[in-house]
Amino acid sequence: MTTTTDLRPTGPAPRGDGGRWHPVCSYDDLIPERGVCALIEGVQVAVFRTFDGELYALSNLDPFSGAHVISRGILGTRGGVPTVASPMYKEVFDLRTGVCLDDPQVALPTFPIRRDPATGRVEVALTHANRQ
Template sequence: MSVPTVTTATPVCAYEVLLPERGVAALLGDRQIALFRTYDGTVYALGNQDPFSGANVLSRGIVGSRGDVPTVASPMFKQVFDLRTGACLDDPDVRVPAYPVQIVDGQVLVSLGDD
């Protein structure tokens, strides 16, 4: 019988401080993440490092969509990433980490998955 893995979620900020269609950076331990709130109110968390430039800038990217896919375009070279999965829509071999997000009592909690 296997025991399910319990992942601890870390409080990052209040939901209300996240502006729609904008990103913010946060440091969780030694990991930079980028949080995005879309117009429909959904919050996503990705790794903040742009894999093409190596710069921690995805939180400053342009939030939008391709069809029904919520996206962020890197401010460096403009590659577009799926906010749900971290997959690069311009290069299918590249992705950034995507982290589960919960909103509990008005607080944004992110699970890094290494517990």
């Protein structure tokens, strides 16, 4: 399984990164049901806004192909689970946990993400483990 401890999409910034939230973009820049990629201290983070306004952050690296493309996948639901499908070979991942629904042995690292209540900006934090 992934080494990420906090799987919730929003929450307090973990201590491993000194509690630092990194700004990504404004919430309105995100197209519903589509992703973008943020480069945060050399780590590629795929950021998604779903139809219901939820935010998710996962590693942009597709473990099946080795290419950084997860942010360009199609969003959807599978049995109610919010998902993203890798654009490369179409494996589907759970946006909440990063677990691959087609091969549960595989999972994408996930990142804490939030919408700053004061500025409306979307922010992502790196955990110690994600930073490698």
